[in-house]
Amino acid sequence: MAGQDYGRIYRDRRYEMVEQLKRYGITNTRVLEAFLSVERHLFFDPENREHAYDDCAFPIGCGQTISQPYTVAYMTSMLVERCPSGTVLEIGTGSGYQAAILDFMGYSVYTVERIPELFRRSLGVFKALGLKIHQHLGDGTLGWKDEAPFNGIIVTAGAPDPPPTLLEQLADNGVMIIPIGGSTGQQMTVITRNGNTLQQEAFHSFAFVPLIGREGWMDG
Numbered sequence: 239m240a241g242q243d244y245g246r247i248y249r250d251r252r253y254e255m256v257e258q259l260k261r262y263g264i265t266n267t268r269v270l271e272a273f274l275s276v277e278r279h280l281f282f283d284p285e286n287r288e289h290a291y292d293d294c295a296f297p298i299g300c301g302q303t304i305s306q307p308y309t310v311a312y313m314t315s316m317l318v319e320r321c322p323s324g325t326v327l328e329i330g331t332g333s334g335y336q337a338a339i340l341d342f343m344g345y346s347v348y349t350v351e352r353i354p355e356l357f358r359r360s361l362g363v364f365k366a367l368g369l370k371i372h373q374h375l376g377d378g379t380l381g382w383k384d385e386a387p388f389n390g391i392i393v394t395a396g397a398p399d400p401p402p403t404l405l406e407q408l409a410d411n412g413v414m415i416i417p418i419g420g421s422t423g424q425q426m427t428v429i430t431r432n433g434n435t436l437q438q439e440a441f442h443s444f445a446f447v448p449l450i451g452r453e454g455w456m457d458g
């Protein structure tokens with residue numbers, strides 16, 4: 239691949255990825271524009287960048303994955319259609335790609351990761367890209383109390399139930415997108431707060447790595 243124009247190759251691959259997302263039924267123009275613009279390969283280790291635009295989840299180390307592009311686009315569409323602007327808390331920073339997509343779309347982004355190595359790596363990527371994303375290292379099932387409430391909460395790991403502390407940190411008319419279910423498969427769930435009333439609706443099935451924490455799955 240010596241002498242190749244990588245910028246152009248990656249741009250072409252992003253275009254193909256977006257065309258694929260459209261075929262899968264992703265229609266929101268803000269989401270598609272973000273996927274076309276955010277350079278997904280920069281969230282991969284250099285030796286794995288050729289896989290950055292493959293249509294699958296990919297290992298990022300520490301037993302974790304960057305989610306399949308379709309999954310990120312699906313969750314982001316669910317969020318933006320119900321919560322077009324404001325503050326969003328992401329649980330599970332991982333590679334940082336989902337947070338960068340939300341940042342590109344104009345949200346004020348807060349993200350929590352429990353694994354120090356992934357936290358440090360994403361910190362480096364955000365810094366290199368000049369992104370003003372707020373990061374916290376800790377148990378995301380407990381949210382981010384000092385910055386709450388949030389207009390949107392997006393949980394990118396599979397939970398047995400919605401963590402009660404996260405529900406408390408959802409603003410009035412706020413929306414939480416969270417995969418809920420067992421350890422091998424979950425249903426994407428949308429929870430909306432209306433005053434003291436919470437409305438919960440389940441959608442398609444996915445398979446996420448577990449949300450590990452005091453109000454999630456136990457470690458080990």
Ligand code: SAM
Pocket residue numbers: 302303304305329330331332333334335336337350351352353356376377378379394395446447448449450451452454
């Ligand atoms: N959103 C990520 C991205 O764009 O690359 C992918 C997330 S990966 C599927 C799930 C992430 O959730 C992992 O990085 C994992 O360490 C993290 N995680 C699991 N339980 C967590 C918790 N209680 N608090 C914070 N992060 C957690």
